[in-house]
Amino acid sequence: MNTPLPPADELVLVDRELARLDARRTELLARRAWLIQALYAPVRAMTPPPPGTGMVADSTPRSAQNVLLTLGGTLLTIAAVAFTLVSWGSMGIGGRAAVLLVVTSAAVASPVALLRKGLVSTAESVAALGLVLMILDAYALHRVALAGTDGLGYTAVASAVLAGAWTAYGSALPRLRIPLPAAVVAAQLPLPLGALAAGSGPTAFAWAALVTAAADAAAVLWARPTAVRITAATGATALGGWSLLTGVWLSLSSPWSGAPLLLAGAALTLYVAWRRPGLAVAASVLAGLSAVTALGGLLRSALPSDWTVPGYVLCGLALAWLWRADGTRDAPGTTAKTAWLPRGVRQGLAAAGTGVVALGGLWALPPAAVGLLGPVARTTDVWSGEHAEPQLTSYPATAALVLLVSAAALAAVPRLWARCGALAAVWALLTALPVSLDLPYATTLVLQLLTTAAALWLAVRPGPLTRGLRQRGATDAAAEQSSGPVPPPLPGPGTPWAGWAPLRPPTRATVVEPRTALGWCAYAGGLASAVSAVALALDVRGATFASLGLLLGLFTGVAVLGEGARRVVSACAAVLTATGLVLAVAAAAGFEDHWTAVALLLVPAATAAVGARTRTGPTALAVEITGACAGLLALGIAASRPAFLALALALGGVIAAATAVRPERRRFASWTAAVLFLLATWVRLAVSDVTTPEAYTLPVTVPALVVGFLRRRRDREASSWTAYGPGLAATLVPSLVAAWVDPHWVRPLLLGVAALGVTLLGARFRLQALLVLGGGALALDGLHELAPYVVQVVDALPRWLPPALAGLLLLAVGATYEQRLRDARRLRERLGRMR
Incomplete structure (x- = not known):
């Protein structure tokens, strides 16, 4: 019997079928378009061109008309300019006045008649010519009748007159598109040029530009023609930007002169943001920055210089607080509170204030950087008791106050990013305090260790950091429940979709858990403070032991109580701290390097024991790898004394052999133990000046091969490398090294014969270890024997x-x-x- 599908699966099937139908419809439409083109292309090709032309027209009549009118108007304008500038002086006063009056009047009056006849484009061209002639009339009037007047003042008055005349002309003839934008352009000049003509300074010029920008803003808000609004917006942006930049410059040099200008500009842009929601965010950001610059400049003039940045930060905080004070919402599912500021305005003002606070935080970071990295850039000897000279002594101590205020402000925002930022600001504050307050050495070290302990504790238990955070899960669920009723499913039994396979349901985007994000932020700060504390503690012996011991306990605690990757990293950090503690004990006891190397082997031994206890998991593997790195360090330290290097290799082999008892480590650890034991044997032979290593290696090789043979009999699947590899390598490798330095022929010959036999046995019984080891030894031995002859031949060749x-x-x-x-x-x- 047919069983109905769940509604979600059936909906997927319906959507899939609809998509298939849409794809088929698109294919058929494309085919139809091709068929139409194939059918009617020959007909179009046979159609003769229009009468009187030999080709198809590539331009419309309207475009051709516009080109002709534009060229005609341009030529007439050029002719008028040439007449005014060149031929003006050859006529008398009456003739000049008559020519200007007649031509200008005709050019201004002609569009009226042209518009009545419907010749709009022609009227536009003639009106543009008339506007240019009016500018030339103003120029001619100044040259003839008002030559003694000031040029800037006359231009300002003439611009105002032309702006008024063009406004009236454009209002009387609304079908003309040029006069009103031209009037807006002319209106940009009167006030700024009048301020320059009056001999005023930059402050008056900025005020004139701001008033003009306010008029432009009014045109943007209330004018109807789009061209007028665009022209006014361009003028408002240019003049308003100039006035605000002047206000910023005045705020730095003369705050009481620049503050009113900036506040007026802020009020203007804020009004535009209020009236135009599309520009609300950008205009509000500009208004907020202007207000902060103005008020911060006033505070700077009244406060000491160290309080300059805190003053700006406080202004920015007050501005950013508008979002929280005015944008508080009720619980989900209820009506939001009425805000007296629009959302876009609040967003812009909050963004401006947040940006100012962020810049203040960046200004306060250098003391934190010095407090963190200063001990690492060591200038004194270890355990010398001397401390590095304090840095940034002239930096304002109010940087710590800025970090404190920033942390408090971010902590008040119930968002994950803000909580992470607050945590970072608190950590930066604790790191910067020793530099800002010039604290003594002991206090600085204690503060760094306390910072490390607190950060690591919060990394393990980040619960207190998540209090007050808004959880998105409940809000999203409520929104989904209130989004509306679910549409009923299609009929289930008997539907054609019953046998179709459902698609995979869509997955939600991954959301970072607050505990995880805050835990990692705290953990990163704890690791950084731990490194800085260790570097600082190296100044004094007792401080070194105390710091390393405390950090070892802290990292061990995080490794035991932590989760995930933080647990693994902490376990590795504990091993590294233990390594440093062993090195410190060896240095304090006066151990020589070779005894220090032996003491360092306690670290891989301890990590092997810990791994054996925890058995599986990434933590055990990471701990053992870190301990192995400490063992490599021990071998490097012991390299200066080959006898102790042999001892260290042997002890390392013992540790690896003990690890090989565990099934999950058996393969790798057994190989490591064999290699370490072989290396220890070879180094011991080299130290003892043994010239016949076979006397010592053959007694080891023969029993090893017997044991391997017996294991192969019991386990046919055992690898030849496990059974015969260690035994063969124990003799072949030392013998090969001895043969390369042996000037006689007996040893190389015997080694070659033995290697050949091993190779043939490997090929006969298909044993990889015998074939590879024997063949490699045979090739190297033969190369050693042929090397002198090869050198002679090469010397003899060209x-x-x-x-x-x-x-x-x-x-x-x-x-x-x-x-x-x-x-x-x-x-x-x-x-x-x-x-």
Whole structure:
């Protein structure tokens, strides 16, 4: 029987079928368009061109008309300018006045008649010519009748007159599009030019520009023609920006002169933001920055210089607080409180205030950077008792206050990003306090250790940091429940979709858990403070031991109580801290380097014991790897004394052998133990000046091979490397090293014969270890024997022959590259099939 699908699965099937139908419809429409083109293209090709033309027209009559009118108006304008500037002086006063009056009157009056006849484009061209002639009339009037007047003042008055005349002209003839924007352009000049003509300073000019920008803003808000609004907006942006920049400059040099200008500009932009929601955010940001600059400048003039930045930060905080004070909402599902500021305005003002606070926080970071990195950039010897000279002594101590205020402001915002920022600000404050307050050495170290402990504790228990955060889960669920009723599903039984496979439901975006994000923020600060505290503690011996011991306990606690990656990192940090503690104990006890290396092997031994206890998991593996790195450090320290290097290698082999008892580490640890034991043997032989290493290695090789043979009999799946590899390497490698430095022929001959026998046995019984080790030893032994003859031959050959032979070899290899790859792959497969 047919069973109905769940509504979600059936909806997926319906959507899939609709998408298939849409794709088919698109395909059919494309085919239809191609068929139409194929059917009617020959008909269009046979259609003759329009009468009187030999080609198809590539422009419309309207565009051709506009081009002709534009060219005609431009030529008439050029002619008028040339007449005014060049031919003006050859006529008398009466003639000049008559020509200007007649031409200008005709150009201004002609659009009226042209508009009545419907010739709008022609009227536009003639009206543009009339506007240009009016400008020339003003110029001519100044040259003839008012030559003694000031040029700037006359231009200001003439601009005002022309702006009024063009406004009236454009209002009387609303079908003309040029006069009103031209009037707006002319209106930009009267007040700024009048201020310059009056000999006023930059303050008066800025005020004139701001008043003009206010008039432009009024045109933007209330004018109807789009061209007028665009022209006014451009003028308002240019003049308003100039006035605000002047206000910023005055706020730095003369705050009481720049503050009113900035506040007036802020009020103007805020009004525009209020009336135009599309510009609300950008205009409110500009208004907020202007207000903060004005008020911060006034505070700067009244406060000491160290309080300059805190003054600006306080102004920014007051501005940013508008979002919280005016934008508080009720619980989900209820009506939001009425805000007296629009949302866009509040967003812009809050963004401006937040930006100012962020800049103040950046200004306060240098003391934190010095407090963190200063001890790392050491200038004194370890345990010398001397301390580095204090840095940034002249930096204002109010930087700590800025960090404190920033942390408090961010903590009040119930958002995850703000809480993380507050945590970072608190950590920066604690790190910067020793620098800002010039605290003594002991207090600085204690403060850093306390900061580390607090940060690591919060990394393990970030619960207190999440209090008050808004959780999105409940809000989203409420929104989904209140979004409306769910549409009923399509009929289930008997539907054609019953047998279709449902698609995978859409997945939600990954959301970062607040505990995780805050825990990692605290943990990062704790690690940084721990490194700085260790570097600072190296000045004094007792402080070093106290700091390392405390940090070892802290990291161990985080490794035990923590979760996830923080647990793994803390375990590794605990191992590194223990390594540093062992080095400090060895240095305090006066150990020589080789005894220090032996003491360092306690770290990998301890990590192996911890790994054996925890057995599995990423923490155990990370701890053992970190302990192995400490063991490598011990081997490097012991390298200066080969005898102790052999001892360290042997002890490392013992630790690896003990680790190999565990099933999950057996393979890798057993190989490591064998290698370490072999290296210890070889180093011991080299230290003892043994010239016949076979006397010491063969007694080890023979029992090892017997044990391997017996294991292979019990376990046919055992690898030849595990059974025979350590025993063969114990003799072949030391013998090969001895053969390379042996001037006689007996040892190389015996080694070659033995290696050949091992190679043949490996090929006969398909044993990979015997074939590889025997073949490698045989090749190296033969190379050693042929080396003197090769050198003699090379010396006897011409200098050009080796490069030529190398080139031929490369060509041959390149020509048979694919074949060589197949051969190498085949050889690798054969070796891989061996045991």
